[in-house]
Amino acid sequence: MIADFFTNTWLLWILLSVAGLLFWRSRSSQYFHYVLNRYLLALMTLLIVSGIVFSLMEVLPGDCAEKYIAYKSTQGEMITQADIAAERSRMGLDRSLIVRWSSWITDLTLKGDLGFSCAKRQSVNIALGDRFWMSFGFCIAGLVFAYVIAVPFGILSAYMINKPWLDTNPQHNQKQRWINSIGLSFNKLLDLKLRIISYLGLALPNFLLALSIILLYVFAGEPVPTGLFSDQWSAEPWFGVNGFQYAKLTDFLSHIWLPIFVIGWAATALQLQTVRALVVDESNKLYVDAARARGVHGMSLWVGYPVRHSISPLFNSIGFDFQRVFNDLPIVAVVIGLTDSAALLIEALAMTNDQEMAAAILFLVALVVISMNFITDIVLAAVDPRVRKSVLG
Amino acid sequence: MISSVLARFGKKVETSQDESYYTAGQLALIKARFTRKASGVIAGWVLVSIILMGFFAPFFSPIDPTIRGADAEYRRGAPQAFFFWDEQGASLRPFTYTYTKDKPKINLRALLGSGGLDALDAFTSSGALSASAQNKYNVDRGQRRYVQFFVKGWEYSLIDFSMAGLDLDLRWDRHLFGVEQGDIHLMGTDEDGKDVFSRTLHAVWVTVSIAIVALIVKLFSSLLVGGVSGYFGGRVDAVLMSFTEAVRVIPSIPVYLACAVALSSMDLTAVQRYFAIAVVIGALDFATLGRRLRTHILTERNQDYVLAAQLCGSSGWRIIWRHLIPSFTSYIIVDTLINFPYVILAETSLSFLGLGLTEPVNSLGVLLQKAQDPDIQQNMIWQFFPVLVFVILIMAFVFVGDALRDAADPYSEKK
Numbered sequence: 001m002i003a004d005f006f007t008n009t010w011l012l013w014i015l016l017s018v019a020g021l022l023f024w025r026s027r028s029s030q031y032f033h034y035v036l037n038r039y040l041l042a043l044m045t046l047l048i049v050s051g052i053v054f055s056l057m058e059v060l061p062g063d064c065a066e067k068y069i070a071y072k073s074t075q076g077e078m079i080t081q082a083d084i085a086a087e088r089s090r091m092g093l094d095r096s097l098i099v100r101w102s103s104w105i106t107d108l109t110l111k112g113d114l115g116f117s118c119a120k121r122q123s124v125n126i127a128l129g130d131r132f133w134m135s136f137g138f139c140i141a142g143l144v145f146a147y148v149i150a151v152p153f154g155i156l157s158a159y160m161i162n163k164p165w166l167d168t169n170p171q172h173n174q175k176q177r178w179i180n181s182i183g184l185s186f187n188k189l190l191d192l193k194l195r196i197i198s199y200l201g202l203a204l205p206n207f208l209l210a211l212s213i214i215l216l217y218v219f220a221g222e223p224v225p226t227g228l229f230s231d232q233w234s235a236e237p238w239f240g241v242n243g244f245q246y247a248k249l250t251d252f253l254s255h256i257w258l259p260i261f262v263i264g265w266a267a268t269a270l271q272l273q274t275v276r277a278l279v280v281d282e283s284n285k286l287y288v289d290a291a292r293a294r295g296v297h298g299m300s301l302w303v304g305y306p307v308r309h310s311i312s313p314l315f316n317s318i319g320f321d322f323q324r325v326f327n328d329l330p331i332v333a334v335v336i337g338l339t340d341s342a343a344l345l346i347e348a349l350a351m352t353n354d355q356e357m358a359a360a361i362l363f364l365v366a367l368v369v370i371s372m373n374f375i376t377d378i379v380l381a382a383v384d385p386r387v388r389k390s391v392l393g
Numbered sequence: 394m395i396s397s398v399l400a401r402f403g404k405k406v407e408t409s410q411d412e413s414y415y416t417a418g419q420l421a422l423i424k425a426r427f428t429r430k431a432s433g434v435i436a437g438w439v440l441v442s443i444i445l446m447g448f449f450a451p452f453f454s455p456i457d458p459t460i461r462g463a464d465a466e467y468r469r470g471a472p473q474a475f476f477f478w479d480e481q482g483a484s485l486r487p488f489t490y491t492y493t494k495d496k497p498k499i500n501l502r503a504l505l506g507s508g509g510l511d512a513l514d515a516f517t518s519s520g521a522l523s524a525s526a527q528n529k530y531n532v533d534r535g536q537r538r539y540v541q542f543f544v545k546g547w548e549y550s551l552i553d554f555s556m557a558g559l560d561l562d563l564r565w566d567r568h569l570f571g572v573e574q575g576d577i578h579l580m581g582t583d584e585d586g587k588d589v590f591s592r593t594l595h596a597v598w599v600t601v602s603i604a605i606v607a608l609i610v611k612l613f614s615s616l617l618v619g620g621v622s623g624y625f626g627g628r629v630d631a632v633l634m635s636f637t638e639a640v641r642v643i644p645s646i647p648v649y650l651a652c653a654v655a656l657s658s659m660d661l662t663a664v665q666r667y668f669a670i671a672v673v674i675g676a677l678d679f680a681t682l683g684r685r686l687r688t689h690i691l692t693e694r695n696q697d698y699v700l701a702a703q704l705c706g707s708s709g710w711r712i713i714w715r716h717l718i719p720s721f722t723s724y725i726i727v728d729t730l731i732n733f734p735y736v737i738l739a740e741t742s743l744s745f746l747g748l749g750l751t752e753p754v755n756s757l758g759v760l761l762q763k764a765q766d767p768d769i770q771q772n773m774i775w776q777f778f779p780v781l782v783f784v785i786l787i788m789a790f791v792f793v794g795d796a797l798r799d800a801a802d803p804y805s806e807k808k
Contacts, residue, residue, distance in 0.1 A: 048639035059655035203787035205738050215770050327644040349650045369642040
């Protein structure tokens with residue numbers, strides 16, 4: 001009886017105990033007071049998001065009862081309007097939007113139940129399964145790809161912005177000048193190439209990029225790496241009779257790079273521009289001049305001052321970067337033929353009009369973005385003295 | 394962002410045009426800084442010429458892009474290049490050759506006569522139905538067709554104000570170029586025989602005009618949210634901003650999709666649907682600009698000139714519209730231009746999924762959607778011409794936007 005009660009309300013207890021813990025710590029610590037504030041704010045935003053998403057789904061045509069009855073009519077039963085009305089009241093769809101929303105949100109906060117998917121005829125949690133984690137993995141891999149390329153090259157680009165092509169420093173001798181000029185021109189060219197690539201990344205929509213890669217495969221006469229596995233491996237289990245199947249892993253990796261590369265490129269392009277702008281902004285500040293006047297120069301000046309200070313706004317934007325990457329994922333999923341939650345989202349929105357499924361996926365994405373924002377906020381407040389000063393007073 | 398070009402500009406100003414620099418208005422300064430950046434200026438010219446060609450598309454396109462202008466004799470036809478010389482001598486007037494397609498030799502009577510499956514098998518394996526056989530064409534190099542300029546063609550309306558309620562509809566029937574006999578298909582034709590070049594030109598303006606409508610709607614919704622929340626502050630601000638924050642975290646393309654699905658179930662004409670999509674894209678995109686506006690107004694509303702306006706008895710709306718927003722105009726203009734490519738991308742994404750505009754309409758998204766078709770990828774590569782135009786258009790927008798952002802930043806020439 002009590003065990004039942006707790007399994008039905010487990011999520012609420014977790015949320016409450018986190019809030020309680022934070023409240024208890026916040027009485028003695030200003031930092032935890034700030035964390036508690038952020039926590040409550042995040043929960044509030046989630047509540048509003050769920051309201052927006054839920055009411056957005058009302059614009060989708062049709063509802064669950066109609067779909068269910070339509071399914072029955074294909075089975076040869078005669079259907080009247082009264083049947084639909086009866087089905088509606090059985091499913092509780094005749095209640096007002098606010099009542100339905102509050103029952104959805106109550107189920108969600110009590111036990112993490114995301115509702116019932118009409119098209120799949122099962123609970124959303126089961127229908128979604130680990131597909132959401134798959135999309136999550138794609139997005140994170142795309143983001144990592146973007147950061148790994150964008151951060152070093154964005155810094156390089158900012159560093160090269162006011163540099164000449166040739167070294168004409170009269171203090172250097174002829175040989176030094178030649179060597180420096182070669183290095184400078186090489187870096188300048190690299191910077192130019194990267195900027196052109198990054199502009200292309202902004203201009204080429206993801207689906208076009210995916211299409212052109214597929215097209216290259218078609219011209220080369222090779223099998224196109226769509227989906228996650230080739231036909232041969234999709235039915236095989238990960239662990240065969242001789243232990244872990246490495247061939248399946250290689251097959252997986254030879255397919256997985258395409259979606260990650262495609263969604264990563266646009267993110268890289270944007271990130272490259274952001275990093276460049278941030279570092280340039282910081283490098284124009286007075287403390288950099290002060291450091292230079294003290295005699296700090298070269299790499300240690302660059303890494304120790306402007307780069308170090310431009311990392312925290314970059315870190316702060318991870319949540320929204322995730323949202324931007326996920327935004328592009330559905331269309332890429334359609335082109336490449338993925339079966340993750342983004343493809344499911346398109347299917348639920350455009351084909352089956354599965355309201356609760358689409359609402360659940362959108363809500364989960366918002367949840368990830370909000371929690372990332374929450375985490376980056378509290379980490380920055382703990383680590384960065386400037387942020388700490390501005391938020392803690 | 395500071396560039397060496399801008400830095401040079403700063404030095405020059407100090408020495409020569411001191412006075413005019415310090416008395417110049419904001420827009421004049423932006424213009425001066427913008428013209429110093431070569432990439433921005435070149436991109437600007439490319440952009441203006443593409444958009445003008447799109448706006449006067451009927452004049453620049455030799456063939457009617459609708460089904461009326463479709464060339465039934467030259468379906469799935471390859472591009473027809475024009476030349477100035479060949480082995481028969483040079484000519485100042487460019488010319489093209491005569492292209493003909495073989496009629497598919499489908500002998501239905503033989504099929505009917507024998508009636509057996511063997512005949513059908515023989516017919517299908519003969520290759521008459523395969524896509525590459527349908528793409529074959531013959532060039533008659535002996536028969537030159539000379540390109541004519543300002544030729545008479547189908548009638549179109551050059552500028553049409555009849556929608557704005559004015560009785561002004563300039564009709565014309567001249568086109569920039571055409572050929573003596575038949576049609577010229579610079580970029581080939583599609584499955585229906587419609588000219589790809591003409592369709593692309595028409596599509597450019599449709600797409601750009603959707604973006605313009607969407608950006609105007611976006612501007613108004615952001616002004617409403619940002620202005621109200623910044624001016625009134627307090628509780629109104631808190632409610633509106635938490636709402637904006639929530640909108641900001643929801644990915645936008647799925648939201649557009651949901652609205653587009655809702656639109657597709659309604660019974661709308663092509664024009665209504667087109668405006669509805671533009672309004673949806675614009676109205677839901679208020680979060681970023683709205684927040685910026687609100688921050689700006691929050692800092693500005695405590696300035697003395699606002700107090701003076703209040704003492705003169707101006708209403709809240711008048712202060713927002715006449716005093717606060719003009720102080721922000723240049724930022725708004727630049728932001729709008731920077732957002733152009735993203736709005737165009739949103740439209741093409743929707744059309745690509747078949748939920749935005751649909752086939753008989755010419756929009757870049759509709760034309761891009763065709764690139765998904767394996768038949769087109771393998772046999773009609775010239776239908777990728779709209780993709781090329783699209784990429785150039787977006788690149789031009791991005792470069793212009795970037796240069797404008799640099800130019801509008803008053804701190805960019807500090808050093």
